[in-house]
Amino acid sequence: xxxLQLSLRPQQSSEEADNSLPSLLGRIHAQRGPEAFxxxxxxxxxxxxxxxxxxxxxxxxxAKPDDDFDISEEVKMKRAKMEExxxxxxxxxxxxxxxxQSSLDYxxxxxxxxxxxxxxxxxSQGVKGQIPLQCLSLDRVAYExxxxxxxxxxxxxxxxxxxALNTSADLLRNAGQRIGREALKEKKFWGEVMGIKERxxxxxxxxxxxxxxxxxxxxxxxxxxxxxxxxxxxxxGSIIVEEVNLFAGKEKHLRVRYLVGGAxxxxxxxxxTTDASSAVESEILKARDHLFETEIFFELMREARTLASHxxxxxxxxxxxxxxxxxxxxxxxxxxxxxxxxEKPASTPGQLFTEGICHAxxxxxxxxxxxxxxxxxxxxxxxxxxxxxLYPLFILRSLTTYxxxxxxxxxxxxxxxxxxxxxxxxxLISNYTLSTKPPTLRxxxxxxxxxxxxxxxxxxFETNVTLxxxxxxxxxxxxxxxxxPPLHGSIYKVTPSSSPSGLISIAPSALSVSTYTxxxxxxxxxxxxxxxxxxxEILNKNPLRETEGGLRAGWEQIGSSNExxxxxxxxxxxTVKVVVEEDDVLLVRGxxxxxxxxDGEVGQPTMWEVVERxxxxxxxxx
Amino acid sequence: xxxxxxxxxxxxSLASPSPQTKATSTNIHVHVHIASPLTIIIxxxxxxxxxxxxxxxxxxxxxxxxxxQHGSHTRPTMQELSLFAAVPHSRVPQVLRILSTWxxxxxxxxxxxxxxxxxxxxxxxxxxxxxxxxxxxxxxxSTIDDEEEVKKEEDVKHDDYVNRQKWTLRFTDIPEGxxxxxxxxxxxxxEVEEGDVLAFMDALGYVFVSxxxxxxxxxxxxxxxxxxxxxxxPPMGTSPHNCDPFPLTKHNRLEPSGTHVLQASVNVAxxxxxxxLTAGSKSLEDFARKVRGIVExxxxxxxxxxxxxxxxxx
Numbered sequence: 001x002x003x004l005q006l007s008l009r010p011q012q013s014s015e016e017a018d019n020s021l022p023s024l025l026g027r028i029h030a031q032r033g034p035e036a037f038x039x040x041x042x043x044x045x046x047x048x049x050x051x052x053x054x055x056x057x058x059x060x061x062x063a064k065p066d067d068d069f070d071i072s073e074e075v076k077m078k079r080a081k082m083e084e085x086x087x088x089x090x091x092x093x094x095x096x097x098x099x100x101q102s103s104l105d106y107x108x109x110x111x112x113x114x115x116x117x118x119x120x121x122x123x124s125q126g127v128k129g130q131i132p133l134q135c136l137s138l139d140r141v142a143y144e145x146x147x148x149x150x151x152x153x154x155x156x157x158x159x160x161x162x163x164a165l166n167t168s169a170d171l172l173r174n175a176g177q178r179i180g181r182e183a184l185k186e187k188k189f190w191g192e193v194m195g196i197k198e199r200x201x202x203x204x205x206x207x208x209x210x211x212x213x214x215x216x217x218x219x220x221x222x223x224x225x226x227x228x229x230x231x232x233x234x235x236x237g238s239i240i241v242e243e244v245n246l247f248a249g250k251e252k253h254l255r256v257r258y259l260v261g262g263a264x265x266x267x268x269x270x271x272x273t274t275d276a277s278s279a280v281e282s283e284i285l286k287a288r289d290h291l292f293e294t295e296i297f298f299e300l301m302r303e304a305r306t307l308a309s310h311x312x313x314x315x316x317x318x319x320x321x322x323x324x325x326x327x328x329x330x331x332x333x334x335x336x337x338x339x340x341x342x343e344k345p346a347s348t349p350g351q352l353f354t355e356g357i358c359h360a361x362x363x364x365x366x367x368x369x370x371x372x373x374x375x376x377x378x379x380x381x382x383x384x385x386x387x388x389x390l391y392p393l394f395i396l397r398s399l400t401t402y403x404x405x406x407x408x409x410x411x412x413x414x415x416x417x418x419x420x421x422x423x424x425x426x427x428l429i430s431n432y433t434l435s436t437k438p439p440t441l442r443x444x445x446x447x448x449x450x451x452x453x454x455x456x457x458x459x460x461f462e463t464n465v466t467l468x469x470x471x472x473x474x475x476x477x478x479x480x481x482x483x484x485p486p487l488h489g490s491i492y493k494v495t496p497s498s499s500p501s502g503l504i505s506i507a508p509s510a511l512s513v514s515t516y517t518x519x520x521x522x523x524x525x526x527x528x529x530x531x532x533x534x535x536x537e538i539l540n541k542n543p544l545r546e547t548e549g550g551l552r553a554g555w556e557q558i559g560s561s562n563e564x565x566x567x568x569x570x571x572x573x574x575t576v577k578v579v580v581e582e583d584d585v586l587l588v589r590g591x592x593x594x595x596x597x598x599d600g601e602v603g604q605p606t607m608w609e610v611v612e613r614x615x616x617x618x619x620x621x622x
Numbered sequence: 623x624x625x626x627x628x629x630x631x632x633x634x635s636l637a638s639p640s641p642q643t644k645a646t647s648t649n650i651h652v653h654v655h656i657a658s659p660l661t662i663i664i665x666x667x668x669x670x671x672x673x674x675x676x677x678x679x680x681x682x683x684x685x686x687x688x689x690x691q692h693g694s695h696t697r698p699t700m701q702e703l704s705l706f707a708a709v710p711h712s713r714v715p716q717v718l719r720i721l722s723t724w725x726x727x728x729x730x731x732x733x734x735x736x737x738x739x740x741x742x743x744x745x746x747x748x749x750x751x752x753x754x755x756x757x758x759x760x761x762x763x764s765t766i767d768d769e770e771e772v773k774k775e776e777d778v779k780h781d782d783y784v785n786r787q788k789w790t791l792r793f794t795d796i797p798e799g800x801x802x803x804x805x806x807x808x809x810x811x812x813e814v815e816e817g818d819v820l821a822f823m824d825a826l827g828y829v830f831v832s833x834x835x836x837x838x839x840x841x842x843x844x845x846x847x848x849x850x851x852x853x854x855x856p857p858m859g860t861s862p863h864n865c866d867p868f869p870l871t872k873h874n875r876l877e878p879s880g881t882h883v884l885q886a887s888v889n890v891a892x893x894x895x896x897x898x899l900t901a902g903s904k905s906l907e908d909f910a911r912k913v914r915g916i917v918e919x920x921x922x923x924x925x926x927x928x929x930x931x932x933x934x935x936x
Binding site for chain 2: 373376378379380382384385
């Protein structure tokens with residue numbers, strides 16, 4: 001009971017409670033709501049009171065058996081203990097009241113000496129009746145302590161002083177040790193800070209402390225201020241990089257996937273190699289890489305939204321670049337855990353291609369950072385003139401131009417090679433050469449900086465095909481690709497060589513330069529050119545002229561069509577039509593039957609054989 | 623014509639309203655042809671029959687030439703707002719470092735050559751233009767490439783210096799009067815695209831007075847151009863024909879103690895654009911407040927920046 005603590009503050013009197021009618025009304029209103037006094041009669045009140053009694057009664061009865069049966073021994077012990085405690089508390093309170101009362105009486109009795117009226121008021125009735133007032137007094141006593149007492153006091157005070165000094169010494173020693181420990185921690189902290197600085201990181205002041213700057217100065221405003229990590233001292237004095245810890249384990253990586261017909265042919269993530277000297281630095285490096293990856297994705301998204309017309313779409317937190325109908329590049333951000341789930345891909349051509357794209361995206365962002373720096377350090381545009389904006393950056397546009405151009409070059413080269421093989425299978429002369437500017441990524445130029453390489457890829461791409469058709473007639477097909485203005489895609493220009501003189505007579509329009517914006521249009525034009533040049537070959541071989549017997553015999557074109565007739569005298573011996581069909585098959589046919597058909601396979605009779613047979617009437621045609 | 627190039631910018635030979643004018647200097651016939659409002663072509667015919675042409679242009683649509691003088695976006699006219707401060711030689715590296723940190727870029731070294739010209743004779747008053755007699759100095763400004771780089775080009779002839787350089791003809795007005803927080807003056811520039819620039823100046827009626835070099839560094843921060851430079855004077859007797867600045871050691875500092883001048887400037891496209899002028903001077907004042915204690919930037923002395931010519935060359 002020694003530890004029992006009691007408040008001696010008087011209990012608040014319940015008499016002070018406000019029982020006035022307005023207050024009661026207010027409380028009833030608050031308790032029972034606005035409906036309280038509606039249809040309220042004496043009977044209803046009585047009924048309510050009775051109802052309450054009845055409600056309470058069963059509760060009390062129900063509670064009783066619990067007391068008898070359910071209460072465990074432990075609870076009973078607790079109750080007994082509580083009862084004991086209650087009695088003890090009451091005893092203590094009683095004695096405290098007793099003592100306070102007697103002290104009050106004692107002091108009041110003394111004070112009656114000086115202010116009898118006032119002091120008497122605080123005397124208890126019992127004392128007042130038994131002891132006369134002003135019978136107790138007090139005064140200062142001259143007291144001379146004895147030598148014994150003095151020495152005792154001295155010893156006491158000395159002991160206390162010693163104790164106090166000891167305590168102070170202990171405190172100081174502790175403080176000293178603490179400072180020592182702190183100093184060691186600080187030394188370790190600043191040593192590590194210097195270590196980071198010596199590794200080339202920028203240390204800046206931030207929010208009353210120091211911070212390491214790992215972001216990119218030339219990043220867009222959304223990312224510029226993110227790359228600063230305040231350096232805090234840990235428990236043992238080692239550095240904690242606050243911002244970095246925020247996304248530790250949540251690092252994101254840019255994933256590039258190459259889909260052909262919906263199947264993943266390659267999947268690449270930039271693998272960072274670190275040469276970090278410490279754990280802190282590797283953390284910072286990780287944070288920087290994370291920042292760079294997210295920045296690429298952010299910039300790609302920003303750019304992709306402007307390029308929907310070039311088959312670049314953003315959906316499901318990913319960007320899809322549709323290269324052609326069944327080939328697509330998909331770019332998204334994945335977390336570390338998803339990265340581990342990825343299978344290790346084999347080094348197939350598709351995988352190498354995907355890795356190249358992934359590298360290109362990173363290089364292009366660096367290149368754009370350089371552009372921002374260049375722009376920032378160039379002479380400013382005078383105020384009042386429009387300031388050209390650098391955003392969105394040139395990442396997707398450069399890459400997509402390259403991809404589209406590559407794809408279209410492949411299409412073009414396939415088509416041209418098909419045409420030439422057609423002609424060769426028909427025994428005609430035809431070939432082509434192809435050159436691309438700038439060089440493709442497969443064999444990049446050497447001895448140049450990354451900036452000069454990227455600059456090369458930012459100019460319009462150009463592929464030149466020199467096509468020799470039977471005749472021989474030479475045409476140059478120039479394909480330029482640029483997805484920014486003014487081209488907005490690919491453009492095909494077909495230029496005849498200096499002297500396609502033979503074609504003038506039968507197809508004058510082949511002489512002019514033709515420009516097409518779709519590959520399909522170009523195909524139609526090339527088919528027509530082929531038809532015309534083959535027809536011209538037939539005409540050249542045996543043109544309509546007077547023979548030895550004075551007869552006119554030979555081939556003649558009908559109008560300016562792709563048909564020719566073989567005339568002998570006034571009689572038409574044969575009619576042929578040169579057709580290149582849409583599935584790229586060269587046909588020499590009459591009105592109802594096909595005389596010759598070439599689809600690129602060797603071992604068929606040449607066109608000359610077919611034509612010569614036609615010239616001889618009655619000779620069967622294969 | 624007068625709407626594009628202010629009257630005071632015109633030389634005596636250009637004063638005539640006729641688009642084609644003939645001016646005669648000693649034994650040389652110069653034919654001035656104004657091809658477009660922004661381009662002037664001068665054809666020079668010497669007694670030996672040699673014809674050379676000079677073309678100057680201030681066409682704003684022309685692509686920016688990286689070799690052009692720093693800070694000169696080729697605009698016909700600009701209003702230049704600026705503040706100046708003197709930086710003692712000992713403090714130059716420190717100030718440069720502070721500014722470099724603030725602008726987050728490396729200081730770009732700059733070396734420019736200035737040739738000062740003044741009019742030969744008073745321009746005859748035309749019409750009722752007031753201040754008809756007021757004449758101004760003109761400057762030919764060019765950025766000099768790094769000495770090392772020039773040396774690499776082995777077949778460079780020293781006497782070819784003037785024609786090798788890319789010159790910009792610059793006219794700077796006297797700063798506007800009145801109590802102002804920043805110095806405000808209009809600047810007009812025209813790039814010399816091809817031809818003999820010295821003959822052109824002669825035909826324009828201007829005569830060479832002196833030359834100097836400014837050497838130092840520039841920094842850019844948003845719209846603010848900061849240049850920390852010092853003035854170098856060529857040795858006595860330098861004329862435009864032998865003004866090759868290399869080696870630089872032959873020059874003397876204008877300020878022997880090596881004091882540099884820090885100029886903070888903002889260009890405004892139109893001097894009637896009050897909003898931009900206010901924004902420009904505000905950004906200058908903000909900058910001055912930021913660097914207070916490091917350098918004390920103040921408006922320049924108006925009369926010290928006077929470009930008027932008090933007397934004419936004989």
